[in-house]
Amino acid sequence: MNKGKENYNNIPLPDGLSDAIRTGMDRGQKYTAKKWITGFGSLAAACLCLVVIMRIFPFTNGTGGDNSNIPSPANSSDTPVTPQAFSDERPVEVQNPESYRIPCKQTTETSPKMPVYHVEEKWAPHRLIFTLYDIRDFDFDAVSKPLLESSMVQDVYRSILLDDSAVSFVVELPINIEYQLSEHTGDGYVELSLRPSDTADEIREIYFLSSPEMDGGEETALFRESLPAGEYSIVKTREGKFLVVSGEFETQQEAEEMLAQLEQNGMEPGTLQVASCMSDESPAGSASQDTVTLPETTMPSSIRVYGTVTEINGSQVTISNDNQDDPYSTIILNINEDTLILTAEDCKEKTLKDLQKGDILYAYVSPVMTRSLPPMSNAELILCQIPADMMVPTYAAITDVSSDPDGSLRITTDQELVCYINEDTVIKTLDGKKDLDSSALQSGNKILIWYQIATLSIPAQTNPDEIRVLP
Incomplete structure (x- = not known):
């Protein structure tokens, strides 16, 4: 084996082999460098092409440039509309939603099936009608003030009801504002969230039935109570007056048919009339009629009740009599700072502290009272200390x-x-x-x-x- 290894090591190398090996190595290095240059050149060319394509065909949802004026293509399923079908105002730029808490904690324990609140959405103008049930100490100013300070609220106003246990008010929204309600009745409030709409509101003409204009307050409540059964709401006019309105109809004919049906059911002709305005506008008042004449069933400014004091609970006094035909044989009198308490004989002023169980009282109360049993109403005047043989004034x-x-x-x-x-x-x-x-x-x-x-x-x-x- 050693002899063979010696013979292998003594094999002579051909002349020029070293030069051939060196030449091959130089060629390999040149080829590798050429491949790297070619790769970098191809990559640079690809990048250049991509830049050119993006400049010619920008992406509408991208962030590489200002594409706010480039319209996005409409889906084939979209309903074609004319430009006039939507408001000219562009939706407000996206901002954080505003949230407001509407207190709705009920005064007494009620059945879980009983509603705590109800909200209706109406147009002409766009408004939300809140009704809160079994609310006694509702602070309207505390609720309305922050809403009125918002740019996303047009107006806030009361809607008086003939039921002291319920409270109703209207939140009027400007154009292109959307809302969301979150229920937190267990915590005693409903949260109203407002934010600019992503799409423009559709503007259309709306027909409705309207009363003559009024100053508001109990006047509108009494008028609404005198109308046939139906859905009615209060709306504020451009002039600051109020209307009782019903219905949102697409055509004048539909409104006229509803009016004819109400008059056939017994409503006096002329009580309501057909009116219209655009869905983003407040209705115009009646310039030809400054006051409204209520139907013949107009209530007096106060109702006389009488009875013996059976209970005094804070500022509430319950009186009762034995007259089975008296609709107010038992009634709760709400005593407030405006209630006048007088002796029946000489009109000396008294206070709530002067009233006791067993006293006989005559009282004049507001026609606006709860539908509860017994009913409850604000006392305007109370007469006490009545002599047995005296005719009560x-x-x-x-x-x-x-x-x-x-x-x-x-x-x-x-x-x-x-x-x-x-x-x-x-x-x-x-x-x-x-x-x-x-x-x-x-x-x-x-x-x-x-x-x-x-x-x-x-x-x-x-x-x-x-x-x-x-x-």
């Missing part, structure tokens, strides 16, 4: 003053009582310290009337013994 508002041919003064009141004033009628201030003449009896004044006999006619007529004029 009547509390009334003067609605008309006129002179009869015989020279006597005729006073019409809202309590279905007409008073004929003559020289024997005593007229005084409420405290009785100052005598007045008949000129103090003006339409709109509140008075207390003492009389002995009245006719059985409707309205009743009497010659009062004495009248006290309230300040």
